[in-house]
Every structure is written in C-alpha cells, then in structure tokens.
Amino acid sequence: METFFTTSEKIQHIIKSFNLTKTLFVSSIIIGDAHTGKKSLAKYLFPEAHMVSGTNQEEVNKALESYDELIITDFEKLSNQSNFDFSNKRIIATANYVGNASLIDDIFAFIYTMPPLAERPEDVTYLKNLFTKEAMATLMIENHTLDEKVIPLNLSMNSKSLKKSIFLYLMQLSMDNEDIQNVIYHYISKHLEGNDGYREYLELYEKPLIKAGLDKYGSQLQLSQVLGINRNTLRKKIHEHHID
Numbered sequence: 001m002e003t004f005f006t007t008s009e010k011i012q013h014i015i016k017s018f019n020l021t022k023t024l025f026v027s028s029i030i031i032g033d034a035h036t037g038k039k040s041l042a043k044y045l046f047p048e049a050h051m052v053s054g055t056n057q058e059e060v061n062k063a064l065e066s067y068d069e070l071i072i073t074d075f076e077k078l079s080n081q082s083n084f085d086f087s088n089k090r091i092i093a094t095a096n097y098v099g100n101a102s103l104i105d106d107i108f109a110f111i112y113t114m115p116p117l118a119e120r121p122e123d124v125t126y127l128k129n130l131f132t133k134e135a136m137a138t139l140m141i142e143n144h145t146l147d148e149k150v151i152p153l154n155l156s157m158n159s160k161s162l163k164k165s166i167f168l169y170l171m172q173l174s175m176d177n178e179d180i181q182n183v184i185y186h187y188i189s190k191h192l193e194g195n196d197g198y199r200e201y202l203e204l205y206e207k208p209l210i211k212a213g214l215d216k217y218g219s220q221l222q223l224s225q226v227l228g229i230n231r232n233t234l235r236k237k238i239h240e241h242h243i244d
C-alpha cells in the first residue's frame with residue numbers, strides 16, 4: 001500500500017476533503033508543481049484505483065471504458081479534454097499546471113492545489129531523512145556520525161532535486177582520489193576543445209583547492225604557506241577564479 005507523510009495543513013485539508021467525498025462518484029483534480037507528491041497522494045487515498053498517464057491518449061480511453069474509478073496523471077497532456085465523459089465515474093486527476101481554467105471548472109467537482117516542498121518544511125525534513133538513509137544504503141556508506149544538517153538541499157524541483165542533492169553530497173563524501181580523478185577525466189573527455197584547454201581546465205583543480213583552503217584556514221597568508229606559493233600569486237588566482 002502506498003504511504004504518504006505530511007504535516008502540511010493544506011495537504012491534510014486535501015486528504016480530509018477526499019475522505020469526506022469518497023462515497024460520491026465525482027471527479028477531482030490535484031494541481032501543483034512537478035514532484036510535489038500528487039501521484040503518491042492520489043494512490044495513497046485510492047490504493048485500489050487503476051492508474052494511467054495522460055501522456056498516452058489511447059490508454060486513457062481504454063481505461064475509461066474499463067474502470068469506474070481511475071487515477072489519471074499528467075492530465076494537462078491530454079488532448080480533447082472536453083470530449084471526456086466522466087459521468088458515474090470517480091476520476092482523480094493530477095496536473096502540473098492548469099491549461100484551460102474554465103474547462104477544468106466544468107470537468108471537475110473539486111479542484112485542489114498541492115503546495116511545493118518549499119512551503120512544507122516538516123515534509124522536507126522527513127524526506128531528507130528518508131533519502132539520506134536510501135543514499136547511504138545504496139552507496140554503502142557506514143558513517144553513522146553524519147551530520148545531516150550540513151547537507152545542502154535543492155528544492156527547485158521539489159522531491160526530485162532534493163533527492164539528487166542528497167545523493168550527490170553523500171557520493172562526494174565517499175569518493176577517494178581515484179574516484180575524483182575518474183570524474184574529472186570523464187568531464188574533460190566530454191568537453192575538452194578549443195586552443196587554451198590547459199588553462200581553462202586547471203580551474204577544476206585550483207578553484208576548489210583555494211576555496212577549501214580559505215574556508216579551512218581563514219587566512220590568505222596561512223594558505224599561501226600551506227600551498228607553498230607566493231601570497232601575491234594566491235591573490236591573483238583568487239581574483240582569476242572570482243572567489244569571494
């Protein structure tokens with residue numbers, strides 16, 4: 001059975017409203033940004049409902065002929081939406097955006113808005129813990145002292161970017177010298193061109209070296225001594241790489 005965690009008042013209102021209307025054969029739509037959990041919520045509320053994607057018009061038509069209760073994801077991608085007959089059916093649709101607002105009003109009895117993760121801090125915390133455990137298991141990381149507070153989180157694409165940012169951070173922590181060299185090798189193999197490649201790609205090494213050194217020592221003088229270069233040379237490289 002699909003599980004769904006939330007502390008968001010808006011989503012809890014959606015859940016309560018759906019539960020109150022479950023005995024009615026009416027159609028509803030959940031609208032919100034991609035990767036906010038619309039599909040998971042629909043499946044959680046109606047675990048027995050058949051699910052079909054609006055990206056396949058033929059499959060949707062067949063499903064409407066076969067099922068009285070149906071989840072249609074990516075509803076905005078369906079063509080000829082006005083031709084669908086949802087009479088005596090319970091349709092739960094999800095969409096990333098509203099195409100024709102008046103048409104949506106005509107088709108659906110209830111319209112709900114799914115808030116993005118940026119407006120759901122407790123949900124972010126829950127998902128962060130969930131994705132961190134998944135990443136550590138996948139990457140076989142056994143460091144149980146990891147401070148999850150330092151993981152940089154990207155919510156620009158909701159759960160998709162959140163999960164990616166956690167996996168990338170933990171993958172970077174688990175890399176050794178050979179892993180880092182392989183990453184740089186594949187990157188340069190793909191992008192190397194022009195007539196000043198040596199100088200251009202030296203930044204891949206110099207910039208993180210200087211940034212990390214400044215963060216660690218907090219002193220240009222001390223860092224220049226650690227790196228074994230002249231302080232003026234260090235200042236020049238800081239300026240070249242636009243390091244604050």
